[in-house]
Every structure is written in structure tokens, then in C-alpha cells.
Amino acid sequence: MFTRHRQLLLFSVAIFLLSEYTPPPSSAAAHPREPAPITRFRSYLKINTAHPNPDYTTAVKYLTAIASTIPTLRIKIIYLTTLEKPLLLLTLAGSDPSLPAVLFNSHLDSVPVESSKWLHDPFGAHLSPEDGKIYARGAQDDKCIGMQYLEAIKELKGNLDFSPLRTVHVSYVPDEEIGGFDGMAKFVESEEFKELNIGFVMDEGQASPSDEFRVFYADRTPWHMVIKANGLPGHGSRMYENCAMENMMKSIEVITKFRDSQFDLVKAGLAANSEVISVNPVFLKAGTPSPTGFVMNMQPSEVEAGFDIRLPPTADPDLLMRRITEEWAPAWRNMTYEITKKGVLRDYLGRPLLTPTNDSNPWWSVFEQAIAKAGGKLTKPEILASTTDARFMRQRGIPTLGFSPMKNTPILLHDHNEFLKDSVYLDGIKVYKHIIKSLSSFNGTSSSY
Ligand SMILES: [Zn+2]
Structure with a gap:
């Protein structure tokens, strides 16, 4: 053949x-x-x-x-x-x-x-x-x-x-x-x-x-992350702990703070855009659909959000993974995550992907x-x-x-x-x-x- x-x-x-x-x-x-x-x-x-x-x-x-x-x-x-x-x-x-x-x-x-x-x-x-x-x-x-x-x-x-x-x-x-x-x-x-x-x-x-x-001596590496929040569904009028939407909003708050910390470096002229880790939300999926839009008196049991992440070669991939598992999508808050695309950050000898x-x-x-x-x-x-x-x-x-x-x-x-x-x-x-x-x-x- x-x-x-x-x-x-x-x-x-x-x-x-x-x-x-x-x-x-x-x-x-x-x-x-x-x-x-x-x-x-x-x-x-x-x-x-x-x-x-x-x-x-x-x-x-x-x-x-x-x-x-x-x-x-x-x-x-x-x-x-x-x-x-x-x-x-x-x-x-x-x-x-x-x-x-x-x-x-x-x-x-x-x-x-x-x-x-x-x-x-x-x-x-x-x-x-x-x-x-x-x-x-x-x-x-x-x-x-x-x-x-x-x-x-x-x-x-x-x-x-x-x-x-x-x-x-x-x-x-x-x-x-x-x-x-x-x-x-x-x-x-x-x-x-x-x-x-x-x-x-x-x-x-x-x-x-x-x-x-x-x-250019390096490229930024793309990661695509989808995080999912789970929780008990409930009537739209009720306030209760750990609903899916609340869990997702807490994650988005933490991620936004991290994004701001990186963006502030750029705004202050301390780093170029390509030298920081960018995390940008690209989709949000939530709600219970109805023929006219969404059911308004129901809190959903699942919420999903997608992020485009770009890492400079100096970023530590292990540190980012810890952030994701402990802060951005922690299991204790009923969150799961999937890295749907995980670009390589190190060469075959474990060195950052950059040319001196x-x-x-x-x-x-x-x-x-x-x-x-x-x-x-x-x-x-x-x-x-x-x-x-x-x-x-x-x-x-x-x-x-x-x-x-x-x-x-x-x-x-x-x-x-x-x-x-x-x-x-x-x-x-x-x-x-x-x-x-x-x-x-x-x-x-x-x-x-
Ligand atoms: Zn080209």
C-alpha cells in the first residue's frame, strides 16, 4: 500500500x-x-x-x-x-x-x-x-x-x-x-x-x-477554556445558596479581577499586550429557553462560559492550571472546566518557547x-x-x-x-x-x- x-x-x-x-x-x-x-x-x-x-x-x-x-x-x-x-x-x-x-x-x-x-x-x-x-x-x-x-x-x-x-x-x-x-x-x-x-x-x-x-522572538500560545457551573434549579423568586448562575458569576468576578491585573500592566505602559496573559470571555450559555426568549421565573441548573486565553512564553502553565482548578472553576463551588485547546508552552527540553x-x-x-x-x-x-x-x-x-x-x-x-x-x-x-x-x-x- x-x-x-x-x-x-x-x-x-x-x-x-x-x-x-x-x-x-x-x-x-x-x-x-x-x-x-x-x-x-x-x-x-x-x-x-x-x-x-x-x-x-x-x-x-x-x-x-x-x-x-x-x-x-x-x-x-x-x-x-x-x-x-x-x-x-x-x-x-x-x-x-x-x-x-x-x-x-x-x-x-x-x-x-x-x-x-x-x-x-x-x-x-x-x-x-x-x-x-x-x-x-x-x-x-x-x-x-x-x-x-x-x-x-x-x-x-x-x-x-x-x-x-x-x-x-x-x-x-x-x-x-x-x-x-x-x-x-x-x-x-x-x-x-x-x-x-x-x-x-x-x-x-x-x-x-x-x-x-x-x-519577533516568540508567539503567544492560545488556550481555550470552557467552565461550567452546576446548581439546583429554583423559582425565579427564591434566594438560595449555590445556584448555578451565582456560582458562575463568582467565577467571572475572579477571572475579571485577574484580567484587570494584566490589562493594568499594559495600560500603565509596563508591558506590551503580547507580554501579559489575556483572558477574554467569548460566550455565555445560560437560561431556560421559551418560545419567546427565556423563561423568566426559573433559575437554570447549568451555566457555561467560554474564554480565549493567550499566554506569553514566560507564563507558567502549572500556575495557570492551579488558578483554574482552585479559583476559576473550583469543584467546591460545583464548577467543572475543560481546556478545549491547550497550546504548547515549552520546547522538547522543557524550555520556554522563545528564541533568545x-x-x-x-x-x-x-x-x-x-x-x-x-x-x-x-x-x-x-x-x-x-x-x-x-x-x-x-x-x-x-x-x-x-x-x-x-x-x-x-x-x-x-x-x-x-x-x-x-x-x-x-x-x-x-x-x-x-x-x-x-x-x-x-x-x-x-x-x-
Ligand atoms: Zn501569515
Whole structure:
């Protein structure tokens, strides 16, 4: 069974590579003086890889067509689940394959759009002639970096006959926007990944409204908690101890106090939003339904509430569990709880899921110097408020930074009218040339951080 499956996959890969890429119909023709990297970026943006039906096949074909024009760049398509979810891996072999390699990752997919709320077709990649803004879903998150990696390598190979010391891999993975379970999560578990011997990863970051680039050394981890209060039902007129609603309200009071304590730190400027534990109520389920709404003279016997919790990597998961069992949903108050989603907070060695941004991590210094060489400045390293595929690498103990070179740009990921300016995009290619060159020629020890 396995062999037949494997044969089918190899056969499909062959068909895939033989069939030529046909560019999607263009809604805005390239300007005669439009730089070729901008035209290529816009063509990538026109491929609709938004959920729920991302066209991964066309996207991978397009990237493969460009990659095949770069000398010595190896192309591999890996199917971790189905043929509809390819993962593209490009490799530039280093002169010393015994050294850990560097991986540049981006995801192929994007979130859905509400087309009617956009100024331009979200898959038309409209380039505004007056200000150079390119409007498209994925312009910031994260098709920009996927193409910039490729353009940077193309330029390095073309102009300078660049030959790296360490091997450089570039991966394009499916499904990041829906959790990464059929994408990066499976890839890091695969034999192919282990064989790559990855020492350091660059993944996506976020736009920076200031003149400095942002860099992310950790993601916050999501937990979803549902708490349930039980109690005796009773007439709406009666006051008695331990009814379900009363028990739930006491819990909500305690949770609200904790939420305030965290939010106060943010309001006082003592911590960033992503550095505290956020606990936000997302649903409340109570009451006895009636044809016109709810029965008003009855106190219900069950009440449920759901919370979205986000933990920074420094949070102690055991301490939070104690809070939940002893204060937020204590059994003595007839409460139960369920953690319906429990993101991982520690790597395989029990260390917090973060990449050090100091001298203890030699990769950090190399990255920082590369940004300086590119004439750029970095803001204070941050924790990303949401999650990305970077967590899967950090769980394996591989240092990973989130970085997308977009300065003087409003943060528009997942928003209507997502755009990136052509000049910002082109600058990003230059920045990656420095980063790729510096990281791949780093000859120091990198086994630990
Ligand atoms: Zn993203």
C-alpha cells in the first residue's frame, strides 16, 4: 500500500513539473517601466490561495517556474497529506554540508476576503500609479516574503555568483492560516525535515508603522477554556445558596479581577499586550429557553462560559492550571472546566518557547548585523500576539525569528484593502540579500543557544 501510494506521488510530481505554468489572467497589465520583481510579485498575488479553497497547485507551479530560472537551486515538492496540499522546498547547497542549514519559511495560503469591502479586486494585485500601493490579499501576510526570498537569491546568484557556506532552504507551506496541522506541523515531524539539519529559521513577522523593522522572538500560545457551573434549579423568586448562575458569576468576578491585573500592566505602559496573559470571555450559555426568549421565573441548573486565553512564553502553565482548578472553576463551588485547546508552552527540553535575542544566541548577532549592513534599524524584539508556524520549529528547539521587512507600513494583515508599497517591497529584497548572505556564511558554533 505504502509503495503504491509513494509511486502515485512520484508520478504526480513528474506530471506537475512537466506541465507548464500559465499566468493567471491579468486585470491590470504590467506598466512598461514596471520593475520585473514587481510584476512577478503581482502575478503571485493574483493566484487565489485564500481559504476555504486555496489553489496551492497553481501557486507552487508559479514559484517552481521562477525557481527553475535560478542556477543550481534544487526544487522539491513534498506531499505530506494529499496532492492538493503540496509543500515546496528550494535548496541552495552550501560548500560545507556538515554545518547546520538555514531555513526561510513562508506560507502559501491566506485568510478569506470580503470583496465588497475592498477598493480593488483582492486578487487583481492593483498597483496604484500615484502612490505605488499594491492591493491584494496576501500582500503583507505573507506572499511578500515568499517572493522576496526568491528574488534575493536570484539576485545574489545572478550578480555576485554567490556560493554560501551553509546550505540555504526556502519552504512554502500550506495551511498556516488554519493552524498549520497539515503543513508545518507535519513537515517538522517528517524524515525530510530531519535530514535538512536546520540550525536557524526565519519566518514571517509583521509590518511596522515606524521607520524601524520589527522582529519577533516568540508567539503567544492560545488556550481555550470552557467552565461550567452546576446548581439546583429554583423559582425565579427564591434566594438560595449555590445556584448555578451565582456560582458562575463568582467565577467571572475572579477571572475579571485577574484580567484587570494584566490589562493594568499594559495600560500603565509596563508591558506590551503580547507580554501579559489575556483572558477574554467569548460566550455565555445560560437560561431556560421559551418560545419567546427565556423563561423568566426559573433559575437554570447549568451555566457555561467560554474564554480565549493567550499566554506569553514566560507564563507558567502549572500556575495557570492551579488558578483554574482552585479559583476559576473550583469543584467546591460545583464548577467543572475543560481546556478545549491547550497550546504548547515549552520546547522538547522543557524550555520556554522563545528564541533568545542576546549574545547567548549567535544567530541573533548575525541577524542584527545583517540588518545594520542593510542600513536598517530594529525596534525592541517583540512577542507576537497571535500564533504562526514558528512555534513548531521552536518546539523542536530550533531558534526562529519572525521578520517581514515592511517599515513605514500600516499593519493590514487579515484586514480589508491589505496593501504593500512597491518601494517597500523592493527594499525588502535588498534586506534579505544581506540576511541570506550573512546567515549562510556564518562560520561560528551554533549548536546551542
Ligand atoms: Zn501569515
